[in-house]
Amino acid sequence: MSTHTLYEIIGYVGSALIVVSLAMSNIIRLRVVNLVGALVFMTYGVLIGSLPVTATNLIISGIDVWYLRKELTTLEELTVVTVRGGDPFFGAFIERYAHDIVSYLDPDHATEDLHDVGDVRLVMLRDVVPAGVFIGSDAGGGTLEIILDYVAPAYRDLKHGESLYHDDAERFRDLGYTRLTVPHVDHRRHASYAYFAKMGFTDDGGTAMTRSLPHG
Secondary structure, rough: OOOHHHHHHHHHHHHHHHHHHOOOHHHHHHHHHHHHHHHHHHHHHHHHHHHHHHHHHHHHHHHEEEEEHHHHHOOOOEEEEEEEEEHHHHHHHHHOHHHHHHHHHOOOOHHHHHHHHOOOOEEEEOOEEEEEEEEEEEEEOOOOEEEEEEEEEHHHOHHHHHHHHOOOHHHHHHOOOOOEEEEOOOOHHHHHHHHHHOOOOEEEEEEEEEOOOOOO
16 A cells, blocks of 8 residues: 555545534534544644645644533533423423434334323433433332433433432432333344443343332
8 A cells, every 4th residue: 555545545534534523413422523533634634744734623623622621521410300291391302302212212102102101200401401301100019110211412421311310319219119120122222222231220131121229
C-alpha cells in the first residue's frame, strides 16, 4: 500500500466518523464520535500538509471537548413524577414517541393501550424536561411487572435507569413491591437485554429478567 493511499484511507475514516456522529441523537455520544472523527481528520490534514484542514478540525475538536466537559460536569436534576391513568401529559409523551416506543414493547401491547394500563405510572424528568416514562403492572406476590421503561433518544445515558432502579429504588418498596420483572426479554432484543442487565436484572433462564429490590 502506498503512502498516498494510506493517507486517503485516514481521511475517509475521519470523514465517515464525522458524518456518522451527525446522525446520532444522544448528545454525548455524538460529541465523542465527532471528536474522534475530527482528530482523525486533523491527522490527515497534518499528513498531507493542509493547514485549513488541520486548523478547522483542531477547532472542531476543541469545541467538542468544551461541550463534553460541560455535559459531563454539569449536575442535572433527575425527577420522577407519579401520574394517574389517562393523564393527558403522559398520553402526549407516548404519542410523541410512539414510533420508537413500539420497538421496546412486548408484542402483547400496543402504544394505544398504554394510556390507561398499569398500576404504577411514572414520568421521568431531567431538569424539568420530560425525558421518559415507566409503566408497571402488579403481578401479585410483591412483584411489579415492567410493561414499559422508555427514555427519549437524547437522554439515553443510563442516568434515569440508575436513578430509578438504584438511587430511588425505595419508591417501589414503599408501594409494596420487593421484586421487579421484565417478561419476554431475550438476547434477540439486544438493546433491552443489555440495558436491564446493566440495571441489575438477571435472566431467570426462561422468558423474563428479574431484580430483587434491596432493603433501604
